[in-house]
Amino acid sequence: MSRLGSTPSQTVGPYLSLGLPWPDGPAVVEDGTPGAVWIRGTIIDGAGTPVPDALVETWQADPNGRFDHPDDPRGAQPGFRGFGRCPTDDNGEYAIRTVLPGALPDEAPHIDVSVFARGLLHRVVTRVYFPDHADAHADDPVLAAVPEERRHTLIATRTEDGYRFDVRLQGAGETVFFDV
Amino acid sequence: MTTSAESGLILPRYRRDPEGTHPPLDSPGYKSTSLRHPKQPLVLLPHKLTEVTGPLLGPGRLGELDHDLTRQHPEEPQGQRIIVHGRLLDGDGRPVPHSLVEIWQANAGGRYKHVWDNWPCPVDPNFDGVGRTITDNEGRYEFVTIKPGAYPWKNHDNAWRPAHIHFSVFGRAFPQRLVTQMYFPDDPLFSQDPIFNSVPDEKARQRMISRFDLGRTVPEWALAFEFDIVLRGREATPFENEEEDA
Ligand SMILES: [Fe+2]
Numbered sequence: 001m002s003r004l005g006s007t008p009s010q011t012v013g014p015y016l017s018l019g020l021p022w023p024d025g026p027a028v029v030e031d032g033t034p035g036a037v038w039i040r041g042t043i044i045d046g047a048g049t050p051v052p053d054a055l056v057e058t059w060q061a062d063p064n065g066r067f068d069h070p071d072d073p074r075g076a077q078p079g080f081r082g083f084g085r086c087p088t089d090d091n092g093e094y095a096i097r098t099v100l101p102g103a104l105p106d107e108a109p110h111i112d113v114s115v116f117a118r119g120l121l122h123r124v125v126t127r128v129y130f131p132d133h134a135d136a137h138a139d140d141p142v143l144a145a146v147p148e149e150r151r152h153t154l155i156a157t158r159t160e161d162g163y164r165f166d167v168r169l170q171g172a173g174e175t176v177f178f179d180v
Numbered sequence: 181m182t183t184s185a186e187s188g189l190i191l192p193r194y195r196r197d198p199e200g201t202h203p204p205l206d207s208p209g210y211k212s213t214s215l216r217h218p219k220q221p222l223v224l225l226p227h228k229l230t231e232v233t234g235p236l237l238g239p240g241r242l243g244e245l246d247h248d249l250t251r252q253h254p255e256e257p258q259g260q261r262i263i264v265h266g267r268l269l270d271g272d273g274r275p276v277p278h279s280l281v282e283i284w285q286a287n288a289g290g291r292y293k294h295v296w297d298n299w300p301c302p303v304d305p306n307f308d309g310v311g312r313t314i315t316d317n318e319g320r321y322e323f324v325t326i327k328p329g330a331y332p333w334k335n336h337d338n339a340w341r342p343a344h345i346h347f348s349v350f351g352r353a354f355p356q357r358l359v360t361q362m363y364f365p366d367d368p369l370f371s372q373d374p375i376f377n378s379v380p381d382e383k384a385r386q387r388m389i390s391r392f393d394l395g396r397t398v399p400e401w402a403l404a405f406e407f408d409i410v411l412r413g414r415e416a417t418p419f420e421n422e423e424e425d426a
Contacts, residue, residue: 002273003273004270004273005198005271006358006384006387007360007388007411008388009358010359010360010376011210011212012346015284016284017294018293020282045215059230059354061230065229069233069234069353071232071353072232072233073189073191082233083235104228105189105229119214120213121375141226146223169217170216170217170219174220177218177223178223178224
């Protein structure tokens with residue numbers, strides 16, 4: 001088969017909230033699910049200003065480290081959506097209700113995060129890790145590839161109802177972003 | 181490298197696109213990028229289990245008329261009725277079936293139904309400008325909508341966005357996630373648009389322009405445009421989970 005060039009990425013623009021949010025987008029798990037936590041955060045630009053026209057998407061394993069997906073060579077484990085989606089509000093904040101992912105064969109528990117926004121011509125991708133798994137972080141191959149002084153930007157902090165994970169797009173404390 | 185009981189899983193890996201396919205995050209012509217683009221280098225993310233999987237979002241997310249933006253209200257919207265159709269493919273030409281496609285757009289006059297859009301152009305009470313569908317077995321999708329108008333924005337003096345429809349697709353796995361814009365052939369506004377021109381490679385830029393499709397027009401009813409969306413293909417050889425990118 002001949003190769004085709006990929007379609008380029010373009011910004012979601014300022015009106016993404018027309019087309020992308022879903023009423024149940026932030027609910028990776030139902031209200032009342034045992035172990036449910038809220039991951040909340042603010043998307044912040046290079047001037048320290050919150051970004052009110054962004055969208056956060058999350059993708060993660062279930063609490064046993066499994067995915068409902070046929071390309072997982074261990075087999076698909078049906079039933080867990082694994083996906084969350086939340087636009088930022090006027091204060092640049094998002095919130096996703098989920099459960100902690102399990103560990104993967106050689107990785108610490110983590111959630112892949114995409115951020116889309118006006119002014120981002122391509123999504124930026126980062127990962128959330130959790131302070132509960134500090135031991136596993138020492139052996140995680142992805143964290144190992146991140147300069148040590150910047151690793152903290154990938155680790156959520158504990159809050160009353162879950163975790164906080166702010167995303168700094170630029171400048172002091174800039175979040176680590178990945179080339180997928 | 182750590183080892184584990186389950187190490188050595190064989191995983192697909194998604195090819196990286198050639199330089200110039202996608203816009204640089206720092207694109208000075210598009211002013212909003214200035215405070216929003218990361219300045220630190222990106223860290224290469226190997227394709228492990230979280231990356232070779234992704235949300236497979238099915239028909240449960242669709243309403244009956246989500247694919248027809250002209251029938252979501254009691255009356256029809258103003259403007260030129262068009263069919264927008266195409267295929268969702270990967271870089272090897274393989275269809276991506278049963279995959280969610282979401283669109284949003286301005287109305288015929290170029291106005292979005294959004295609280296922040298208040299340029300002097302009327303809202304159309306019969307047009308929300310939002311659609312959703314799922315690709316079929318051959319990766320095909322189809323929408324019925326209204327040709328969107330161009331609209332002004334304040335990026336530079338007398339700046340106008342060429343007419344476009346925003347597209348969001350998931351593909352099969354996390355690396356294939358794509359949000360783009362579909363443009364219309366021969367738009368005279370291309371030359372002054374820093375978003376369209378943010379894509380460095382000329383051929384890649386052309387891939388965002390739909391093709392007028394006379395064969396799919398419906399007499400006495402609608403014009404048609406074809407827009408295929410190509411997502412990253414896979415490396416020919418799968419890789420062991422432990423193997424790092426070179
Ligand atoms: Fe737009």
